[in-house]
Amino acid sequence: MKRGRDAQPLSRIEWVHRDDLHANGYNPNHVAKPELELLKVSILEDGWTQPIVARPDGEIVDGFHRWTCSGDPRLYALTDGYVPVVRLEPPATGDQMLSTIRHNRARGEHGVLPMAAIVRRLRDEEGLTVEEVMVRCGMEREEVTRLYDRGGMTERGTVGKAEFSKGWTPTR
Structure with a gap:
Protein backbone atom coordinates (compact mmCIF):
# COMPACT_ATOMS: atom_id res chain seq x y z
CA MET A 1 0.00 0.00 0.00
CA LYS A 2 1.35 3.40 -1.01
CA ARG A 3 0.83 5.98 1.75
CA GLY A 4 0.99 9.74 1.41
CA ARG A 5 0.22 12.05 -1.50
CA ASP A 6 3.72 11.96 -2.92
CA ALA A 7 3.64 8.16 -3.08
CA GLN A 8 0.52 8.14 -5.24
CA PRO A 9 0.99 7.59 -8.99
CA LEU A 10 -1.28 10.59 -9.67
CA SER A 11 1.43 12.83 -8.20
CA ARG A 12 3.61 11.92 -11.16
CA ILE A 13 1.43 12.72 -14.18
CA GLU A 14 3.52 13.28 -17.28
CA TRP A 15 2.63 14.33 -20.79
CA VAL A 16 3.74 11.57 -23.18
CA HIS A 17 3.37 11.51 -26.94
CA ARG A 18 0.68 9.01 -27.88
CA ASP A 19 3.09 7.26 -30.28
CA ASP A 20 5.20 6.23 -27.28
CA LEU A 21 2.32 4.14 -25.87
CA HIS A 22 0.94 0.81 -27.06
CA ALA A 23 -2.00 -1.46 -26.29
CA ASN A 24 -1.73 -4.53 -24.13
CA GLY A 25 -2.78 -7.86 -25.61
CA TYR A 26 -5.41 -8.91 -23.09
CA ASN A 27 -7.85 -6.05 -22.33
CA PRO A 28 -11.35 -7.59 -22.12
CA ASN A 29 -13.09 -4.20 -22.24
CA HIS A 30 -14.86 -3.14 -25.41
CA VAL A 31 -16.48 0.21 -26.08
CA ALA A 32 -19.14 0.48 -28.78
CA LYS A 33 -18.69 3.12 -31.48
CA PRO A 34 -21.35 5.52 -30.07
CA GLU A 35 -19.65 5.50 -26.66
CA LEU A 36 -16.26 5.99 -28.30
CA GLU A 37 -17.65 9.05 -30.07
CA LEU A 38 -19.02 10.25 -26.73
CA LEU A 39 -15.56 9.87 -25.21
CA LYS A 40 -14.21 12.13 -27.95
CA VAL A 41 -16.92 14.71 -27.21
CA SER A 42 -16.08 14.47 -23.52
CA ILE A 43 -12.40 15.20 -24.11
CA LEU A 44 -13.18 17.96 -26.60
CA GLU A 45 -15.62 19.69 -24.25
CA ASP A 46 -14.04 19.00 -20.86
CA GLY A 47 -10.39 18.47 -21.77
CA TRP A 48 -8.24 15.66 -20.44
CA THR A 49 -9.67 14.84 -17.01
CA GLN A 50 -8.23 11.35 -16.57
CA PRO A 51 -4.74 10.16 -17.30
CA ILE A 52 -3.88 6.98 -19.16
CA VAL A 53 -2.27 4.39 -16.90
CA ALA A 54 0.78 2.71 -18.44
CA ARG A 55 3.80 0.63 -17.53
CA PRO A 56 7.24 2.25 -17.78
CA ASP A 57 7.67 0.66 -21.24
CA GLY A 58 4.51 2.41 -22.51
CA GLU A 59 2.18 -0.60 -22.43
CA ILE A 60 -1.31 0.62 -21.50
CA VAL A 61 -2.81 -0.77 -18.31
CA ASP A 62 -5.93 1.44 -18.37
CA GLY A 63 -7.12 4.09 -20.80
CA PHE A 64 -6.84 2.22 -24.10
CA HIS A 65 -9.97 3.94 -25.41
CA ARG A 66 -8.77 7.39 -24.35
CA TRP A 67 -5.50 6.61 -26.14
CA THR A 68 -7.40 5.41 -29.23
CA CYS A 69 -9.46 8.62 -29.28
CA SER A 70 -6.31 10.72 -28.95
CA GLY A 71 -5.50 9.81 -32.55
CA ASP A 72 -8.54 11.74 -33.78
CA PRO A 73 -7.19 14.88 -35.50
CA ARG A 74 -9.31 17.17 -33.31
CA LEU A 75 -8.03 15.62 -30.07
CA TYR A 76 -4.50 15.33 -31.39
CA ALA A 77 -4.51 19.06 -32.10
CA LEU A 78 -5.50 19.89 -28.49
CA THR A 79 -2.10 18.84 -27.13
CA ASP A 80 0.01 18.14 -30.24
CA GLY A 81 -0.44 14.41 -29.77
CA TYR A 82 0.54 14.33 -26.11
CA VAL A 83 -1.63 12.55 -23.54
CA PRO A 84 -1.54 12.58 -19.73
CA VAL A 85 0.03 9.41 -18.35
CA VAL A 86 0.54 7.90 -14.93
CA ARG A 87 3.11 5.11 -14.77
CA LEU A 88 2.57 1.94 -12.75
CA GLU A 89 5.15 -0.70 -12.07
CA PRO A 90 3.17 -3.86 -11.43
CA PRO A 91 5.62 -6.59 -10.43
CA ALA A 92 4.17 -9.24 -12.78
CA THR A 93 1.89 -9.52 -15.79
CA GLY A 94 -0.81 -11.07 -13.59
CA ASP A 95 -0.78 -7.99 -11.35
CA GLN A 96 -1.01 -5.74 -14.40
CA MET A 97 -4.00 -7.71 -15.70
CA LEU A 98 -5.68 -7.44 -12.31
CA SER A 99 -5.09 -3.70 -12.35
CA THR A 100 -6.73 -3.46 -15.79
CA ILE A 101 -9.78 -5.42 -14.59
CA ARG A 102 -10.10 -3.30 -11.43
CA HIS A 103 -9.96 -0.07 -13.43
CA ASN A 104 -12.61 -1.32 -15.87
CA ARG A 105 -15.01 -2.80 -13.33
CA ALA A 106 -14.75 0.01 -10.78
CA ARG A 107 -16.49 2.37 -13.18
CA GLY A 108 -19.82 0.61 -12.65
CA GLU A 109 -22.83 1.16 -14.83
CA HIS A 110 -25.59 3.72 -15.07
CA GLY A 111 -28.98 2.98 -13.56
Whole structure:
Protein backbone atom coordinates (compact mmCIF):
# COMPACT_ATOMS: atom_id res chain seq x y z
CA MET A 1 0.00 0.00 0.00
CA LYS A 2 1.35 3.40 -1.01
CA ARG A 3 0.83 5.98 1.75
CA GLY A 4 0.99 9.74 1.41
CA ARG A 5 0.22 12.05 -1.50
CA ASP A 6 3.72 11.96 -2.92
CA ALA A 7 3.64 8.16 -3.08
CA GLN A 8 0.52 8.14 -5.24
CA PRO A 9 0.99 7.59 -8.99
CA LEU A 10 -1.28 10.59 -9.67
CA SER A 11 1.43 12.83 -8.20
CA ARG A 12 3.61 11.92 -11.16
CA ILE A 13 1.43 12.72 -14.18
CA GLU A 14 3.52 13.28 -17.28
CA TRP A 15 2.63 14.33 -20.79
CA VAL A 16 3.74 11.57 -23.18
CA HIS A 17 3.37 11.51 -26.94
CA ARG A 18 0.68 9.01 -27.88
CA ASP A 19 3.09 7.26 -30.28
CA ASP A 20 5.20 6.23 -27.28
CA LEU A 21 2.32 4.14 -25.87
CA HIS A 22 0.94 0.81 -27.06
CA ALA A 23 -2.00 -1.46 -26.29
CA ASN A 24 -1.73 -4.53 -24.13
CA GLY A 25 -2.78 -7.86 -25.61
CA TYR A 26 -5.41 -8.91 -23.09
CA ASN A 27 -7.85 -6.05 -22.33
CA PRO A 28 -11.35 -7.59 -22.12
CA ASN A 29 -13.09 -4.20 -22.24
CA HIS A 30 -14.86 -3.14 -25.41
CA VAL A 31 -16.48 0.21 -26.08
CA ALA A 32 -19.14 0.48 -28.78
CA LYS A 33 -18.69 3.12 -31.48
CA PRO A 34 -21.35 5.52 -30.07
CA GLU A 35 -19.65 5.50 -26.66
CA LEU A 36 -16.26 5.99 -28.30
CA GLU A 37 -17.65 9.05 -30.07
CA LEU A 38 -19.02 10.25 -26.73
CA LEU A 39 -15.56 9.87 -25.21
CA LYS A 40 -14.21 12.13 -27.95
CA VAL A 41 -16.92 14.71 -27.21
CA SER A 42 -16.08 14.47 -23.52
CA ILE A 43 -12.40 15.20 -24.11
CA LEU A 44 -13.18 17.96 -26.60
CA GLU A 45 -15.62 19.69 -24.25
CA ASP A 46 -14.04 19.00 -20.86
CA GLY A 47 -10.39 18.47 -21.77
CA TRP A 48 -8.24 15.66 -20.44
CA THR A 49 -9.67 14.84 -17.01
CA GLN A 50 -8.23 11.35 -16.57
CA PRO A 51 -4.74 10.16 -17.30
CA ILE A 52 -3.88 6.98 -19.16
CA VAL A 53 -2.27 4.39 -16.90
CA ALA A 54 0.78 2.71 -18.44
CA ARG A 55 3.80 0.63 -17.53
CA PRO A 56 7.24 2.25 -17.78
CA ASP A 57 7.67 0.66 -21.24
CA GLY A 58 4.51 2.41 -22.51
CA GLU A 59 2.18 -0.60 -22.43
CA ILE A 60 -1.31 0.62 -21.50
CA VAL A 61 -2.81 -0.77 -18.31
CA ASP A 62 -5.93 1.44 -18.37
CA GLY A 63 -7.12 4.09 -20.80
CA PHE A 64 -6.84 2.22 -24.10
CA HIS A 65 -9.97 3.94 -25.41
CA ARG A 66 -8.77 7.39 -24.35
CA TRP A 67 -5.50 6.61 -26.14
CA THR A 68 -7.40 5.41 -29.23
CA CYS A 69 -9.46 8.62 -29.28
CA SER A 70 -6.31 10.72 -28.95
CA GLY A 71 -5.50 9.81 -32.55
CA ASP A 72 -8.54 11.74 -33.78
CA PRO A 73 -7.19 14.88 -35.50
CA ARG A 74 -9.31 17.17 -33.31
CA LEU A 75 -8.03 15.62 -30.07
CA TYR A 76 -4.50 15.33 -31.39
CA ALA A 77 -4.51 19.06 -32.10
CA LEU A 78 -5.50 19.89 -28.49
CA THR A 79 -2.10 18.84 -27.13
CA ASP A 80 0.01 18.14 -30.24
CA GLY A 81 -0.44 14.41 -29.77
CA TYR A 82 0.54 14.33 -26.11
CA VAL A 83 -1.63 12.55 -23.54
CA PRO A 84 -1.54 12.58 -19.73
CA VAL A 85 0.03 9.41 -18.35
CA VAL A 86 0.54 7.90 -14.93
CA ARG A 87 3.11 5.11 -14.77
CA LEU A 88 2.57 1.94 -12.75
CA GLU A 89 5.15 -0.70 -12.07
CA PRO A 90 3.17 -3.86 -11.43
CA PRO A 91 5.62 -6.59 -10.43
CA ALA A 92 4.17 -9.24 -12.78
CA THR A 93 1.89 -9.52 -15.79
CA GLY A 94 -0.81 -11.07 -13.59
CA ASP A 95 -0.78 -7.99 -11.35
CA GLN A 96 -1.01 -5.74 -14.40
CA MET A 97 -4.00 -7.71 -15.70
CA LEU A 98 -5.68 -7.44 -12.31
CA SER A 99 -5.09 -3.70 -12.35
CA THR A 100 -6.73 -3.46 -15.79
CA ILE A 101 -9.78 -5.42 -14.59
CA ARG A 102 -10.10 -3.30 -11.43
CA HIS A 103 -9.96 -0.07 -13.43
CA ASN A 104 -12.61 -1.32 -15.87
CA ARG A 105 -15.01 -2.80 -13.33
CA ALA A 106 -14.75 0.01 -10.78
CA ARG A 107 -16.49 2.37 -13.18
CA GLY A 108 -19.82 0.61 -12.65
CA GLU A 109 -22.83 1.16 -14.83
CA HIS A 110 -25.59 3.72 -15.07
CA GLY A 111 -28.98 2.98 -13.56
CA VAL A 112 -32.04 3.78 -15.67
CA LEU A 113 -33.96 5.85 -13.11
CA PRO A 114 -31.00 8.05 -12.12
CA MET A 115 -30.26 8.63 -15.82
CA ALA A 116 -33.93 9.48 -16.40
CA ALA A 117 -33.76 12.05 -13.60
CA ILE A 118 -30.63 13.58 -15.15
CA VAL A 119 -32.19 13.81 -18.62
CA ARG A 120 -35.33 15.37 -17.16
CA ARG A 121 -33.24 17.93 -15.24
CA LEU A 122 -31.10 18.76 -18.30
CA ARG A 123 -34.25 19.42 -20.32
CA ASP A 124 -36.50 21.05 -17.72
CA GLU A 125 -34.11 22.91 -15.43
CA GLU A 126 -30.99 23.45 -17.52
CA GLY A 127 -32.91 24.26 -20.71
CA LEU A 128 -31.08 21.89 -23.07
CA THR A 129 -32.82 20.85 -26.25
CA VAL A 130 -33.32 17.20 -27.14
CA GLU A 131 -30.61 17.63 -29.78
CA GLU A 132 -28.15 19.06 -27.23
CA VAL A 133 -28.77 16.15 -24.86
CA MET A 134 -28.35 13.73 -27.77
CA VAL A 135 -24.98 15.14 -28.84
CA ARG A 136 -23.52 15.90 -25.44
CA CYS A 137 -24.59 12.62 -23.83
CA GLY A 138 -24.07 10.41 -26.87
CA MET A 139 -27.70 9.30 -27.03
CA GLU A 140 -30.17 8.70 -29.79
CA ARG A 141 -33.43 10.65 -29.91
CA GLU A 142 -35.48 7.65 -28.79
CA GLU A 143 -33.27 7.14 -25.74
CA VAL A 144 -33.59 10.80 -24.71
CA THR A 145 -37.36 10.65 -25.23
CA ARG A 146 -37.78 7.43 -23.25
CA LEU A 147 -35.56 8.59 -20.40
CA TYR A 148 -37.33 11.94 -20.27
CA ASP A 149 -40.72 10.21 -20.15
CA ARG A 150 -39.54 7.72 -17.56
CA GLY A 151 -38.35 10.53 -15.33
CA GLY A 152 -41.93 11.65 -14.71
CA MET A 153 -43.67 8.31 -14.95
CA THR A 154 -43.95 7.58 -11.24
CA GLU A 155 -45.39 11.01 -10.44
CA ARG A 156 -47.83 10.93 -13.37
CA GLY A 157 -49.46 7.66 -12.28
CA THR A 158 -50.03 8.77 -8.70
CA VAL A 159 -51.23 12.37 -9.02
CA GLY A 160 -54.06 12.83 -6.52
CA LYS A 161 -53.83 9.23 -5.25
CA ALA A 162 -52.48 7.98 -1.97
CA GLU A 163 -51.38 4.65 -3.44
CA PHE A 164 -51.38 2.58 -6.64
CA SER A 165 -54.67 1.04 -7.76
CA LYS A 166 -55.56 -2.57 -6.93
CA GLY A 167 -54.63 -3.44 -10.53
CA TRP A 168 -51.01 -3.00 -9.48
CA THR A 169 -51.31 -5.40 -6.55
CA PRO A 170 -50.50 -9.06 -7.27
CA THR A 171 -53.15 -11.46 -5.99
CA ARG A 172 -50.86 -14.45 -5.53
